[in-house]
Amino acid sequence: MSASAAARHNLSNVIDSMTENELDQLPHGAIQLGTDGTVLKFNAYESKLANLEKKRVIGKNFFKEVAPCTDVQEFYGRFRTGVAEKNLHVNFRYHFAFRQNPREVTVTLFYSGITDTVWVFVKPLDSV
Numbered sequence: 666m667s668a669s670a671a672a673r674h675n676l677s678n679v680i681d682s683m684t685e686n687e688l689d690q691l692p693h694g695a696i697q698l699g700t701d702g703t704v705l706k707f708n709a710y711e712s713k714l715a716n717l718e719k720k721r722v723i724g725k726n727f728f729k730e731v732a733p734c735t736d737v738q739e740f741y742g743r744f745r746t747g748v749a750e751k752n753l754h755v756n757f758r759y760h761f762a763f764r765q766n767p768r769e770v771t772v773t774l775f776y777s778g779i780t781d782t783v784w785v786f787v788k789p790l791d792s793v
Contacts (some may be wrong), residue, residue: 681780692768694770696788699779700748702726702741716765727785734762740772744783745792753783758790 680695685706695712697736704765707722726761728736728744731793740759747753753776761768773786 676768679780680784694785696727696785698727698744698783698785698786700726700781701785702744703755704731705782714766714768714787714789715761715763732761735759743774748783749776750777751778751781761787 668786672699680739686709689709694714695706695708696704696711697706698778704722704725704727707717707719709719711717712719712722715732719739722731725731728741735771738749743755743757747755753774756771756773759770759772761770769790771788771790775784775786777784
């Protein structure tokens with residue numbers, strides 16, 4: 666196993682095993698998506714950033730129902746390619762056009778082979 670593959674596997678072990686409370690303590694947004702884009706986990710930081718209640722987001726399609734502004738090649742396209750290849754670890758800047766709180770952010774998309782899910786980490790640029 667290469668060093669980068671080992672690091673990805675280690676990150677998967679850590680993030681996939683975090684409890685809801687531990688995820689809520691993270692200093693950035695964390696969203697776990699099924700390979701179809703369904704929101705499985707949505708931490709407190711992201712809930713506050715997006716002004717969306719967890720209970721209204723869990724089980725919905727992130728790209729179609731939660732954040733339709735992400736249904737573009739730059740975001741959803743990367744997600745689809747990573748899921749198809751079962752290999753994704755990319756960082757990029759993105760503009761979330763939330764009505765109440767538009768934000769420039771850095772996004773990390775990370776595929777976990779352990780759970781066959783994708784983690785979306787969101788950090789506002791003003792807190793980088």
